[in-house]
Amino acid sequence: MHSKNVKTASNQKSTADKKSAAAFRTISEVAEELDVQQHVLRFWETKFSHVKPMKRGGGRRFYRPEDVELLKAIHTLLYQEGYTIKGVQKLLAGSKNKVLEKLNELDDNEPLLQADVKAQEEEAAVAKPVIKSEQKQELKDMLEELKSLRSMLHA
Helix, strand or coil: CCCCCCCCCCCCCCHHHHCCCCCCEEHHHHHHHHCCCHHHHHHHHHHCCCCCCEECHHHCEEECHHHHHHHHHHHHHHHHCCCCHHHHHHHHHHCHHHHHHHHHHCCCCCCCCHHHHHHHHHHHHHCCCCCCHHHHHHHHHHHHHHHHHHHHHHC
């Protein structure tokens, strides 16, 4: 039986961690960094025309730092922000730099999706206003006065 060399987090650092930020990455390094399977990256190449790794002899893929950055952005949009592939394609239709800038500019509290906006609106609607006892009494007095005026009008 053949035994495979298995990498474990406790005894080996990933190759990507050892390389400089400007170094090219293999598909296995990028897949490991993004925590996706290699076939997912190859699939993304078919769906996102901006993802174009360099290919060397034998079809080996090498991703430039800007490719890795774009793949991280795509990963974030798909897996964390809930975008569909078609939604990310629309974002990329303008420019890949536009997508990267948008992700860099995002405020942690800024909603990205319509569902996030709706959830924030629902939270605001559910939140009960804080009314001080003086204000509460003033409102009760106003209500009594309005009821009194209404009864005069109906009399």
